[in-house]
Amino acid sequence: MGLFSMTKTVLKSLFKKPATIRYPAEPAKRFEGTRGQMEIDIDKCIFCGLCSKHCPADAITVNKNERTWSINRLWCICCNSCAENCNKDAIYQTNVYHAPIVAGETDVDVYQGKPVEEKPAAAEEKAA
């Protein structure tokens, strides 16, 4: 018996479909709740910087003056911490992984916010 202990498994496996997927010819397994890359709805963002403060990997940089929100895709660990700390629900997580990229060239995604609308009073003063 000691020598043929795998016979049952071998016979079973002969009549089963392969356990692996022919990726990339077939799409990869993906679940609804998979933690993939972070996305931002930049129009909702108020550039408060809470996300960058709570980022365990220091992947997010927020520039309030230039109104930019940037994320280093290679540093991001997809932990969802920024989305949880966002007061405006601007950041959300998708279930897709980011495509392969090169460090130092295409790894930082910069999102430019709309310029601040000038207050009516200020606009009037300017006009005058």
Next chain:
Amino acid sequence: MAGRIVVPFGPQHPVLPEPIHLDLVLEDERVVEAIPSIGYVHRGLEKLVEKRDFKDFVYIAERICGICSFTHSVGYCKAIEAIMDLQVPERAQYLRTIWSEYSRLHSHLLWLGLYADAMGFENLFMNAWRIRETILDAMEETTGGRVIQGVCKVGGVRRDISDAKLKEMTAKLDSIGGEIEDLCHVFFDDASVKHRSVGVGMLSKEDAHKLGAVGPVAKGSGIALDLRQTGYSAYGSLDFKPIVETGCDCYSRCIVRAKELAQSVDLIKQAAANIPAGDIEVKVKGNPDGEYFSRVEQPRGECIHYVKANGSKNILRERVRTPSSANIPPLVKMLEGCQMADVPVIVLSIDPCIGCAER
């Protein structure tokens, strides 16, 4: 007497999943002494605690290890919750138990595969990892991550599992239960497995106790040391007994892990059947002030998280003692007097995780 030679083993070696270096002093083919050295993957994660918000450190605590990640976050959260006197809801405790057991299943299946690989039994390796894949799928579906779950947080858990999903998971475990049994049968009875591991890497009960072995290494040497008996998370309300083998060799350590697979499946089923309804987290107010020594049972053994805080949002000191660092002295003892060809099997039998031993 033959002359002594020193053979360096690791940190890069085909059989080693992680970088540990051993200087093996040989007399012919016999190992007289093994001198271990670590320090190849130190990351300074304990120091990082001083710069991070204590709630955010859970993400880092979890990344100390790539295999027993969930148990690390449970250990850290348990320490903070004890310091802050937080009452974690029952449901969260049960969910933590379910995920802890899932990570135990995946860790043991990974180890059984690697162990088979160290013996040169490639079919068995592939078989173990095929079963592991279904466990990883269940984890990804419920937590969002395959090995880094990221669901544990201070005061509870991030995600809930619906009752329908729990039923589905239990049904799935029933169906893979047969496969696990077939796999264990090979480890228990196969002649090649026995040939490579029975009587290899002996560690007597006294030595295991004296050198501070933990987890399956201690259990394989007849010491019933299992921290789940302390009843953290929901283990107190589940029925289980630590698995102990008295062979003291690599085979016993392998049997302990193989038997723990069935035990984990049983624990998950029990937890899924008894899980109460309710909240999954409590609100955390203020900062921790005090110190706590939290002990949890990882797939590899006892893991300690010591946390000291002074009332600010950054923690003063965290100290982690992982099971792999505790198991290195017993490993050195096991290697004394063994054959050179058995070294890979013996090193693998403690399930070395140097990444978390060095942090």
